Amino acid sequence: MICETLYVSYKVETFKSFCLVRIKSIQIPLGFRFVSKTILCLRGFMKNDRFFFISVVVSIFIMFGIASQSFAGKIIRVATVPAGAEVSGIAVNQVGELFFNAQHPAGKGEYYVVENGPAALIGYVDGMDIRTYNGKNVPIPNEGSRSQVHVASGEYVILGKSGQKLGDGSMLGATYDSNGELMFISNDVDYNAFIPLSASEAILYTAFEGATRKGVSGISRLKLQRDKGRWSTNFGKSGMLDLRSIGGGWVLCYGEVSPWGTPVFAEEYYFYNTMLWNHPDLHDKDEKPTYMKGNDMVFHMPKMMNRYLGRVSNPYRYGQIIEMNYPASDNPELVRHFVMGRLSHENATFMPDGKTVYMSDDDTVKYTNAKWNTNSGGVFFKFVADHKADLSSGTLYAARAKQDSGTDPNTTGFDIDWIELAHGNNEQIIKWISEYDGIGPKDYVEGRSNFVSDADVKNWAESKLNKDLNSDGSIGTYPDNRPAFLESRKAAAALGATYEWNKLEGVTNINGTVYIAISEISESMDQKWGHANWATGKKDKTEQGHIALNKEGCGAVYRGIMSEDYNLTRLEPELVGRTTDGKKRCDDERIAHPDNILGLANGSLIVAEDAGKSAHPVDMLWLRK
Known part of the structure; x- marks a missing residue:
């Protein structure tokens, strides 16, 4: 017996001769997994419940086949990085070579290079095709x-070290101010974009996040050359890009190469x-910062960007x-897509239609407070461009989640x-x-905003919904849609989207099916959290928000259920970490604090960790076959 009892609650949506049956409360043990699936059953000419019951039974057998195909493949630990480092920048080129970085290895300095301190690594794996690898764990x-x-x-071949x-x-990894003086050398190496020029030449673009509080x-731009089958870096033809043409970069994180070949960079935090x-x-x-007995009430320092720009x-x-046009040229063009939020x-x-884009908002209430910051987690966003391969105009959306009846993160x-x-x-x-x-410190007035205020956002939202949201007896107005794009x-x-996601990390797709990582199912996703007002930060533990799960501090990767036009209609747990000892220790044979994730066309999923030594002995890189 696979399971003694099967409880099924279903809803039916008729489409021609087929019906879509969503199995809402099915729990099927499969290895260490519990699988909930959305299945198709052939209804044909069935006219009564007896035939419908038969169709459901047949569908369950079909579902077992689907499930065995989806999850029979193993998860393999393909790499580990130095102690204290996280795995970042996962990328795979056209011949299956895996690139990844070791970000901020532990030691003196850690997040920035200092004398006798460790340096972040940029590199790739020579001699392994990640697309076909099916061997043992490292x-x-x-x-x-x-x-x-x-x-x-x-x-693992090192292509570069910070400094x-x-x-x-x-x-x-170095950042220089407007006078050409060195500000710092970053150890926060992240996104890699591999751009082939020929069989023996390529360019590797790598994003550096900054250096902790120094967010610039x-x-x-590393010039790579292949000799005797191995890539190496021609440092004499390599350099750092000047980002002043786009006003600098603020904590550049992960990214993806678009279907039309342009590297796309994401600005985090x-x-x-x-x-x-x-x-x-x-x-x-x-x-x-205040936690070091200073007076900076937020983590990152905007004065660093002023220093970089000279204004x-x-x-x-x-x-x-940020999209990079003409990446193969000596002078690539960087373009900010403000319309994407x-x-x-x-x-x-990017979905295969070249128009639909899903975006993860990596925020957490852990580092906010009710006095100075909105007590909010992240939001899951979608953008649909007006034209294929053109991100300059389109429509911005935000997700509203409706949780299943359960609270177990493995099945809900x-x-x-x-x-x-x-x-x-x-x-x-x-x-x-x-x-x-040009708005600077001299313009600041305590209690007021020189920018789009929370009151502006509320008035805009009230005008969109035609509803009084702040109970002042009137419906506010706002002249344009700037709140949607400037305070997304x-x-x-304000419009009712779910803002309780805790550290939404990498988002990727496998042939149009979306996967998204959550570093920790905790804080605002924890059912013990309650609910906090996005504007005031006031929290009510007796009220639950859209998300209320049992805490799983080791995180998870969710898989999207897609409908036509690459529209994501549901998220289901795909890989879930498991806390073992105490509050932070994670099972060494499962993912922990997933960060970058990357889908491959053959159905494989690569998962990089940002776990830390309290969760795993070293951070790991996983391949889900």
């Missing part, structure tokens, strides 16, 4: 071997509360998706509806953004 290294990268097959000298006179980012961007305490000589920075010029972009993934999924925020284009939005240029997370929350 062993977890013993304590004496945790200072290097280990791979299950082949050899190495480059041909343009810069150093790998960089992009390196732009800032927690725009109102504070020009607060005098963030621009004085004290550069310590006052505008917060609305950060937190976007301003949020803590972790990544964007979510139905997803999409709320339209607004339609727009880059040209119009940049005009709105330009209105906020707040705008989404």
Whole structure:
């Protein structure tokens, strides 16, 4: 017996001679997994419940076949990185070579390069085709071997280390101010974009997040050459890009190469509360946060961007998706797509139609507070472009989740509806953004905002919904749609989207099926959290939000159920970590704190960890076959 009892509750949607039966409360043990599936059953000419029952029974057998195909494949640990480092920048080129980085290895400095400190690594695996690999796990290294990268097959070849000298006179990962003075050398190496030029030449673009609080980012351009089958870097022809043409980069995170061949970069953690961007305490000589007994009430320092630009920075010029045109040229063009929303972009993934894009908003209530910041998690966004392969105009949406009746993160999924925020284009939005240029500390007034305020967002939302949201007896108005594109997370929350996702990380797709990672099912996703108002931060533990799961601090990867036009209608757990000892330790044979994820055309899924030594001995890279 596979299971003694099968409880089925279903709903039927008739489409021609087929019916869609959603098995809502089925739990089928399969290895260590519980699988809930959406299945198709052939109804044909069935006219009564007897025949329908038979169809359901037949469908269950079909479902077992589907499930065995989907989950019979194993999960393989294909690499580990040095102690304290996280795995980042996973990318696979046209011949199956796997690229990944070791970000901020533990030691002196850690997030930025210092004398005698460790350096972040950029590299790839020579001698392994990740598309066909089906071998053994790489062993977890013993304590004496945790200072290097280990791979299950082949050899990890280092293509660059933070701080190495480059041909343009810069150093790998270095950021320089407007006077050409070195600000710092980042160890926060992230997204890799592999651009082939020929069988023996390529360019590898790599994003550097910044250096913890020093959020100014960089992009390196490494010239690769293949000799005797192995890639190496020609440092004399490599350099760092100047990002001043787009106003600099603010915590560049992961990315994806679009279906039309352009690398796309995501700006993460732009800032927690725009109102504070020009607060005098963030621009004085004290550069310590409050938790270090300083006066900086937020983590990142906008003064660093001012130093980089040599002028006052505008917060609305950060937190976007950035596309690189002409990546094979010596002078690629960077373009900000303001129409895709301003949020803590972790990544964007492109559907095969060349128009639909899903975007993850990597935020958490862990680092916010009710006084200074909106007490909000992240929002799951969708963008639909007006034209194929053109991201300059389109419609922005935010997801509203309806949780299943359960609370077990291993089996509980979510139905997803999409709320339209607004339609727009880059040209119009940049005009709105330009209105906020030049606003600095001298313009700050306590209790007021020089930017789009929460009151503005509420008035905009009331005008969209034709509803009084703040109980003041009137319906507010707003002249345009700038809140949707300049304060996208707040705008989404105000319209009723789910804003309790805790650290939405990588988002990818496999032939049009979306997968999304959540680093920790905790905080605002925990059923013990309650619900917090997005604007005031006031929390009510007696009220539950859209998400209320049992805590699983080791995280999960969800799989999307897709309908026509690549519309995601549901999320179901695909891979779930498991807490073992205490509150933080995770099962070494499962994923822990998934971050970057990457889908392959053959159905495989690559999962990179940002776990830390309290969760896993070293961070790991997994292949789900």
